[in-house]
Amino acid sequence: MSHANQSYAWYALRRSLPLFRFDELLEELVDCLPRYGVDEIIVIIDAEEFFHGHPRPEWIQYYQQKLFRIKEDMDKLGIAYSLNPWVTHGHADRGRDARKDFPGIQTIITPDGTELTARACPLCSVWQNNMTETWTLLSQTQPKVMWVEDDIRAFGENACFCPLHLKKFSERIGQSVSREQLVEAILQPGQPHPWRQEFLKMESDIMTDTAAFLAQIVHDVSSETRMGLMSSGPRNHCMEGRDWNGFTKALTKTSAPLYSRPTMGNYWEDSMRGLYHSQDSIKITRYCCPEGTIEHTELENVPFTRYSKTTTFSFLQMAISFAFGSQGVAINIYDHLGTPMEAEAHYGKMLGDKKPYLNAIAEYTQQPGVYRGVRLLHNDKYGHHCHLRQGDGLLGLTEDGFTTMQMLESLGIPTVYEESPATVAVGQQLQSYSDEEILAMLGGGLLLDAAAAEVLQARGFGEHVGLKSILPSKPLEEYGPLSAEEHFNTDFGGAVREYMTTLIPAIDYKARLSEIEVANGATVISRIVDPDTNPVYDCMTAFENKLGGRVVVHAWDYETALGVSFNGNIRRRQMQFVIRWLSKDKMPLLVDGDGAYPLAFRKDCANRTILGFFNLTLDPWQTVKFQLADHRKIRKVSLLSADGCWQTCTTMSIDKKDGVNMLTYNEPISFDTPRFWLIEWEQ
Numbered sequence: 001m002s003h004a005n006q007s008y009a010w011y012a013l014r015r016s017l018p019l020f021r022f023d024e025l026l027e028e029l030v031d032c033l034p035r036y037g038v039d040e041i042i043v044i045i046d047a048e049e050f051f052h053g054h055p056r057p058e059w060i061q062y063y064q065q066k067l068f069r070i071k072e073d074m075d076k077l078g079i080a081y082s083l084n085p086w087v088t089h090g091h092a093d094r095g096r097d098a099r100k101d102f103p104g105i106q107t108i109i110t111p112d113g114t115e116l117t118a119r120a121c122p123l124c125s126v127w128q129n130n131m132t133e134t135w136t137l138l139s140q141t142q143p144k145v146m147w148v149e150d151d152i153r154a155f156g157e158n159a160c161f162c163p164l165h166l167k168k169f170s171e172r173i174g175q176s177v178s179r180e181q182l183v184e185a186i187l188q189p190g191q192p193h194p195w196r197q198e199f200l201k202m203e204s205d206i207m208t209d210t211a212a213f214l215a216q217i218v219h220d221v222s223s224e225t226r227m228g229l230m231s232s233g234p235r236n237h238c239m240e241g242r243d244w245n246g247f248t249k250a251l252t253k254t255s256a257p258l259y260s261r262p263t264m265g266n267y268w269e270d271s272m273r274g275l276y277h278s279q280d281s282i283k284i285t286r287y288c289c290p291e292g293t294i295e296h297t298e299l300e301n302v303p304f305t306r307y308s309k310t311t312t313f314s315f316l317q318m319a320i321s322f323a324f325g326s327q328g329v330a331i332n333i334y335d336h337l338g339t340p341m342e343a344e345a346h347y348g349k350m351l352g353d354k355k356p357y358l359n360a361i362a363e364y365t366q367q368p369g370v371y372r373g374v375r376l377l378h379n380d381k382y383g384h385h386c387h388l389r390q391g392d393g394l395l396g397l398t399e400d401g402f403t404t405m406q407m408l409e410s411l412g413i414p415t416v417y418e419e420s421p422a423t424v425a426v427g428q429q430l431q432s433y434s435d436e437e438i439l440a441m442l443g444g445g446l447l448l449d450a451a452a453a454e455v456l457q458a459r460g461f462g463e464h465v466g467l468k469s470i471l472p473s474k475p476l477e478e479y480g481p482l483s484a485e486e487h488f489n490t491d492f493g494g495a496v497r498e499y500m501t502t503l504i505p506a507i508d509y510k511a512r513l514s515e516i517e518v519a520n521g522a523t524v525i526s527r528i529v530d531p532d533t534n535p536v537y538d539c540m541t542a543f544e545n546k547l548g549g550r551v552v553v554h555a556w557d558y559e560t561a562l563g564v565s566f567n568g569n570i571r572r573r574q575m576q577f578v579i580r581w582l583s584k585d586k587m588p589l590l591v592d593g594d595g596a597y598p599l600a601f602r603k604d605c606a607n608r609t610i611l612g613f614f615n616l617t618l619d620p621w622q623t624v625k626f627q628l629a630d631h632r633k634i635r636k637v638s639l640l641s642a643d644g645c646w647q648t649c650t651t652m653s654i655d656k657k658d659g660v661n662m663l664t665y666n667e668p669i670s671f672d673t674p675r676f677w678l679i680e681w682e683q
């Protein structure tokens with residue numbers, strides 16, 4: 001790929017150049033980057049093993065000369081120059097002690113009262129002054145993007161309960177509060193204590209102020225520099241009450257658009273199924289960012305050798321990034337120990353070899369359009385409203401829904417966070433929605449797990465859900481022996497004696513089930529049977545309500561029930577049937593065929609649809625069947641070849657039934673060769 005041509009698949013390489021080997025590493029960049037197809041270098045400053053804690057102005061002043069040199073060399077190659085200071089508040093202490101270098105610094109105090117040694121509280125003026133001095137020097141090099149790390153966060157060990165935080169909180173509520181009192185109030189089981197909401201609002205305000213403060217330092221010096229934000233997944237950011245709208249506006253006040261770097265997880269390769277997380281992180285983070293945000297997904301590899309990640313897995317993460325519409329990949333696959341990139345030459349070769357192919361995907365997926373599937377929920381205010389159980393810590397404020405996303409995608413039901421004919425609500429999610437919003441969901445297609453159904457019943461929506469009553473869920477052990485879920489209802493694609501195991505989520509018996517009493521007019525789809533196959537409890541129900549909506553309740557508490565044992569062929573048929581029924585035959589995409597663990601997507605652009613399929617198992621799929629609800633007729637289907645060319649697809653058969661296009665692809669698809677099709681619709 002020549003740089004004279006447009007690089008749709010933008011490669012932004014994040015790279016450390018430690019001082020002890022600076023010249024050699026810079027020379028290598030100049031030599032290798034054009035060959036690797038890299039469009040932008042993001043210099044990471046003082047990172048990981050050789051980091052010195054919060055960088056001091058004297059050190060940055062010295063390193064600034066090195067940055068000017070990098071920029072000059074990159075300019076000659078037509079490669080953009082950006083910066084990534086590695087520390088904001090700090091990722092980890094790792095034996096460093098900021099209190100020695102920065103007298104008077106307030107480090108973070110965790111909920112249990114532990115004083116961290118290196119991570120700084122955002123309210124501390126010593127830290128703020130150091131940020132102003134060092135970031136001013138960095139901004140003088142005029143980077144294209146200044147990246148803020150995801151250590152700008154207030155959850156996990158970065159949740160701060162120091163005296164500055166407690167003073168601020170006490171002022172907000174007009175009474176003096178101790179750390180112990182505040183933590184106890186936040187973690188109150190059941191109905192949330194009002195202090196929890198106030199604390200999360202305060203954390204959100206502090207973070208928004210911090211974002212504005214950082215952007216101001218940069219823009220005072222370099223008004224053209226864009227701000228970039230690495231983030232840790234919006235479900236996690238619910239623990240700190242992040243208000244994405246205010247936070248991103250503060251970052252981009254004087255220079256839009258925002259650059260966003262969603263985590264793609266999988267820092268080391270484990271299972272192919274880890275890729276469900278990667279694609280979801282792209283979708284849910286995009287949902288939270290302003291329109292026009294430029295995404296560079298985070299491809300990372302810890303600890304940066306092929307022992308942690310193969311080129312194949314790395315390629316698949318890049319393919320997912322571009323398949324799901326991101327503009328670039330921020331590549332952090334080389335170590336921060338000063339090892340030359342060519343010591344792991346296979347990565348650079350893969351980057352260069354795959355560029356034309358990735359470019360061909362990105363050129364189409366970056367066109368305006370919408371990804372379509374069943375709708376999942378995200379709400380910034382989840383942490384404000386969710387009910388905690390006794391013993392839950394701050395982690396309990398993490399938004400529910402991740403395992404449900406993975407279950408649906410695994411069963412061939414693509415997910416989105418935007419409009420859809422059907423919505424899936426689980427766990428405590430609906431606590432954050434108003435009655436009007438819930439009624440709107442009940443007037444469409446809505447799948448509820450036990451916990452979500454319980455929330456709606458408690459809020460008085462039982463008549464629209466199709467339940468007379470629902471009891472709080474209990475672990476299976478407390479019910480005695482329950483053997484299987486029987487998907488018996490032939491009207492919903494089932495059959496008598498079609499059993500699914502109750503040893504869930506894995507081979508244990510820990511899943512929680514709710515006892516439900518079905519209302520008149522509701523249909524039972526599946527039931528729980530005992531060891532003699534006698535029906536004991538209703539398990540799944542379907543109901544058409546007077547709002548014109550359709551609701552399905554599944555009596556499992558998904559957060560505890562979903563896992564490898566929940567999935568299977570019968571489950572796939574059951575869930576796909578239910579989702580299609582909920583959508584009144586309008587589900588944009590369902591995927592079936594001869595294989596397991598698909599990852600598919602559909603993006604609609606004007607008169608064209610891009611269809612994609614990843615196989616997340618080692619066995620090839622022999623046949624893939626796509627159901628695309630669409631009243632239009634298909635004019636032509638093209639397939640992307642391995643060398644990045646779109647060619648007429650001769651191996652896709654097309655049939656149409658009840659407004660649904662049935663596409664069957666009869667060539668094997670292996671894990672390392674995802675497939676992409678362009679579907680042209682008749683006008």
Ligand SMILES: [Zn+2]
Nearest residue numbers: 121160162165
């Ligand atoms: Zn603090």
